[in-house]
Amino acid sequence: MENTVLRIESFSAYFGDNKILKEINLTITKNIVTAIMGPSGCGKTTLIRCVNRMHELIPGTKVSGEMFLGSHNIYSMEPILLRRMVGMVFQKPNPFPTMSIYNNVIAGYKLNGIRRPRDEFDNIVEQSLKKAALWNEVKDSLHRKGTFLSGGQQQRLCIARALAMNPEILLLDEPTSALDPKSTAQIEELFVELKQNVTMLLVTHNIAQAARVSDFTAFLYLGELVEFGPTEKMFTVPKDKRTEEYLTGKFG
């Protein structure tokens, strides 16, 4: 199991008395894209917010079961240190409005008070923006505020910001749901390129996107992991009836 990045073992999450994730077992291997899909309210966003322990920021939530990031037990380490090892991209692009593009990319270092020599930061910024396919568009305006960028560019800036921290895994919470089709296509292309070096966990309600981008797919329904397997296989011969109904548009 050298290649395992994230291991989820009989994991449940609660919101008040509501059990929104039920005994999930899931293993994510290195350098692939795993899509989590399911109708809205099925708990897919909750699941990835549990990976970097953002879920517990909401009052009245609790979890049971275990998650491992490599050899670290996620729920017995400091959330702050955990979150530095796990990158996250949100539904709406959220660059820091008071910072320049340059500072946005290295925000993870700056805000955490991690110091690096100037040229190392320059290098991190360039590499991260290149990985996020944004370098050519912004290399001449690195010191302008990030908010003048288009929505798609802003989202790529947020991806660069997450990549700059060299995360073990990148969580993507419906990253294209606020974007136009063209920007969505660009970002999907980017994911395909990125997966050579980065492990990604992609939440999407868009079945076609899961099919286009992911290697593995997990189908969640009402908090239950119904089916997990190679994307191609699941989309052609789904094992569970509920998966088939979802894929054929019977609900969701």
Add this chain to the structure above:
Amino acid sequence: MMSNCKSPAGIDRSEKRFTWILTASGAFIVVLLIAIFFTLFITALPAIKKFGLTFLISKSWNATAESFGSLPFLVGTLLTSFLALIIAIPFSISISMFLGEYCKEGAISNFLRSAIEVLAGIPSVIYGLWGIFLLVPLVRSLEMQLGIVPYGVGILTSSLILAIMVIPFSASLGREVISLVPGDLKEAAYSLGATRFEVMKNIVIPYARSGIIAGILLAFGRAIGETMAVTMLIGNSSFLPTSIFSPANTMASVIANQFSEATGIVASSLIYIALVLFLVTTIVNIIGNYVIHKISIEASKEVT
């Protein structure tokens, strides 16, 4: 990789300290207010013990006889404030209707809005100064025409200046309240062929009524606490006013006029007045804000 940043334990400590500072400064405001109340209460205690609640209805304020009652100032305060509100209300409601209904945007409404804002920003002492040189002669000539003692200063003069001072405050509250009236209600009335006046009279005003009353209450709270301009224009008299032309004192102005020379029981009595003033404005503010808060919550519910 995390070599030069704080250890989790250190972060935890800073985190706790930060939350503690925030909570402490929140609690500090509560402590401050409680401390204000008890400070006033304790320093007023000699006067409270000596005069009790009859302080509020006794009309003699006599330093040599050491007998103190605040009735002249209560009456002075209520008279000036009510008179000021009666003068101010037509103006402030007109402004709120003009800005909230007739002319919401454009150069004219921007002009009026800025003028009102500047008016609100002019210091009380300048209103007082202006009152001395414009209102006092005006009122004096009016008094001469009416054949009463031409003091110039007095309740009427103070009410006029107070009215000018509360107009901006109550107008901005009124505009807020009128803007909360749901647009579809008005549109429904217009679609039935109502004129603007009828919509105002039958839809907007009844709907905004509780908010308008709360606004008037808050303006009243403002007026009774207003000090400097009134102090300069009311004539500093400790006798029960007999007409709206009489010189008098309000609760705030008697403190401003007499506190710096007061000692012993006089000071204590003045602080007793301050305590009453503090309690009244507190109650008025709590009620007024509660009503406004409630109707704005209701309005936001209706929108969604």
Add this chain to the structure above:
Amino acid sequence: MEKQINIRLFKDTLFKGLVCLFAFASALPLFLILYYITKNGIAVINWDFLFNLPRPIGESGGGIGSAIVGTIMLIILSGVISIPFGIATGIYLSEQKKGKLSSIVRLCVIVLQGTPSIVIGIIAYIWVVLPLKTFSAMSGGIALSIMMLPVIIKTTEETLKLIPYHLKEASLALGVPYYKTMLKVILPAGLSGIVTGILLSIARITGETAPLLFTAFGNQFMNLNILKPIDSLPYRIFYYAMSPYPEWHTFAWGASFILVVFTLVFNLIARGISAKWKTQF
């Protein structure tokens, strides 16, 4: 039918006319006040008036130098006291939207905002002047800072509430501790609103006189010691206005002109900042 409609339309026009009339009549006092201040005030303003100390009646050439310095000192003093507390409480309220303590704090802010300035003057007198046995700039600064607090708290709370939650999430997801997120991401994003609030609160207290009557008191000499009585523009205006001497009355107008310029400048800067610096999300 026709006639009735005409009556209705007439009423409508009449009402509209009355509303306009009353609305614009309310702006009239502003122009009268500005006219009086300018007409009576501008003539006395010159370098001597701005820099000289007040002189006894009979001697010409007195000025308001000490009052200007005193007002600036009072602003600084009260700002130093109230800004940290105000911002901290504002953050507290914006973070604790529900909860018992925070709703009590909110209520207290409202009550504090409505508390008459003269009452706050008495409080500062009892708390500071009595123990120190002297009127002082310090006591005046404390009184004014109590008046600034509610304004700063309110604007900080309102500003921070408008900052989207996803910004906080972005920072937390990078492993930034909560306190650093608040101080380095949320507070800078709301800076323009908070600075606007501070400037508005300064504009509010610059002209306050009542709390200074028994605290900072007034001083015809130049004083830079915060434990000694200090002069201020509004107090000087009051003092000159209540005097029987016409020459001092013109001084009062001159000082008023300067005071109005002060408050207008603070208001204008505040507006400019909230328009120009506004953070876009």
